Amino acid sequence: MKIKSVRARVYEWKGKTVPPQGNFCSNAMDLVYSKTESMSTFRFHSWTVVEIETDDGIVGLGNVALAPRIAKAIIDEYLAPLVVGQDPWDYEYLWQRMYRATHAWGRKGVTMAAISAVDLAIWDILGKSVNKPVFKLLGGRTKEKIPCYYSKLYRTDLKAMQEEAQKFKDQGFKAFKMRFGYGPAHLQVGVKENLKSVEAVREVIGYDNDLMLECYMGWNLEYAKRMLPKLEKFEPRWLEEPVIADDIDGYAELNRLTSIPISGGEHEFSLYGFKQLLDKKAVSVVQYDTNRVGGITAAHKINALCEAHSVPVIPHAGQMHNYHLTMSTLASPMAEYFPIFDVEVGNELFWYIFDGEPIADNGFLQLDDHKPGLGLTLKAEYLDQFNIIE
Numbered sequence: 001m002k003i004k005s006v007r008a009r010v011y012e013w014k015g016k017t018v019p020p021q022g023n024f025c026s027n028a029m030d031l032v033y034s035k036t037e038s039m040s041t042f043r044f045h046s047w048t049v050v051e052i053e054t055d056d057g058i059v060g061l062g063n064v065a066l067a068p069r070i071a072k073a074i075i076d077e078y079l080a081p082l083v084v085g086q087d088p089w090d091y092e093y094l095w096q097r098m099y100r101a102t103h104a105w106g107r108k109g110v111t112m113a114a115i116s117a118v119d120l121a122i123w124d125i126l127g128k129s130v131n132k133p134v135f136k137l138l139g140g141r142t143k144e145k146i147p148c149y150y151s152k153l154y155r156t157d158l159k160a161m162q163e164e165a166q167k168f169k170d171q172g173f174k175a176f177k178m179r180f181g182y183g184p185a186h187l188q189v190g191v192k193e194n195l196k197s198v199e200a201v202r203e204v205i206g207y208d209n210d211l212m213l214e215c216y217m218g219w220n221l222e223y224a225k226r227m228l229p230k231l232e233k234f235e236p237r238w239l240e241e242p243v244i245a246d247d248i249d250g251y252a253e254l255n256r257l258t259s260i261p262i263s264g265g266e267h268e269f270s271l272y273g274f275k276q277l278l279d280k281k282a283v284s285v286v287q288y289d290t291n292r293v294g295g296i297t298a299a300h301k302i303n304a305l306c307e308a309h310s311v312p313v314i315p316h317a318g319q320m321h322n323y324h325l326t327m328s329t330l331a332s333p334m335a336e337y338f339p340i341f342d343v344e345v346g347n348e349l350f351w352y353i354f355d356g357e358p359i360a361d362n363g364f365l366q367l368d369d370h371k372p373g374l375g376l377t378l379k380a381e382y383l384d385q386f387n388i389i390e
């Protein structure tokens, strides 16, 4: 079997979007003075879809959501020529080819995200060519079904957050991730507002359910050190991305400082990036995203590294490409889950592009032992709400 063609298209959403309400989500831009709403930098309203076809007609589907137009350019210009004509079963060789050929300017960020999308499509081909789901090629079924946590609860008004938490608690979720809305720039008022939101959500979900707290790189080391002691009484399962991804020593100091596990990784890339996080004991929960970190070829290696360090892997953002990794290892106890809703920040946009994503049932996800590859197809229903760039 040989790779015959690589097609990368950008799906740009032109449909309705719900503008962020309230103090929506603390984020890395909060500390940078600007007249625009700080979260406006972090929109995922377009997505790159990669289709790789083999000479015997199998089509593998990959995707990438970081800097989609740039990712497409990198795939078209640099990565496609490296894999066309090659055997997809030589996936490690192909991965190294893409990684090393772009090493002078790649390694992390959008280049690794582009490599991830190609690698996902290759693994989709491998599964389809032997009529097995990808997780059966990685380690098989390690769970009867995958526990997942409800991930949204952006910082709107407290009553709305409580209603949202109640709605999904009633749907059987046993774990919830909420977003802080305030950081260092909001002074003591922001500290109080952050604590009020955690108290409000705990009031609804109680202490028999897990609560995770998301900072999305919006704090800094000094602010996090002030906040952590105040948060301990709420018994969070983890505090996520309290500092920017490059502040690995900051992560490590926080992770040593308190009983609250520090999590991160959705903005880290490659096996080497996670070796550094783990060697420095910078995180207690690893959250790579398989469509960013280097695809399944890289994520599978990182799962083994996390197992050796006894650090759980709970990949960022759910989605099928992550569920196969979670299903295939005991090192990954659960998955993130974004339910489908009107397009807002855009984490949920994949629901409008792909068919085949599992719907959570009573806080669990199920994968099909007999659905080959990643198990996704392209959805036709919303095509008229996308501009598609070939």
Ligand SMILES: O=C(O)[C@H](O)[C@H](O)[C@@H](O)CO
Pocket (backbone or CB within 6 Å): 025, 042, 151, 179, 214, 216, 266, 316, 317, 336, 345, 347
């Ligand atoms: O962990 C997450 O789900 C991410 O940080 C979100 O993708 C981001 O949009 C902030 O909520």
Ligand SMILES: [Mg+2]
Pocket (backbone or CB within 6 Å): 214, 216, 240, 241, 266, 316
């Ligand atoms: Mg996050």
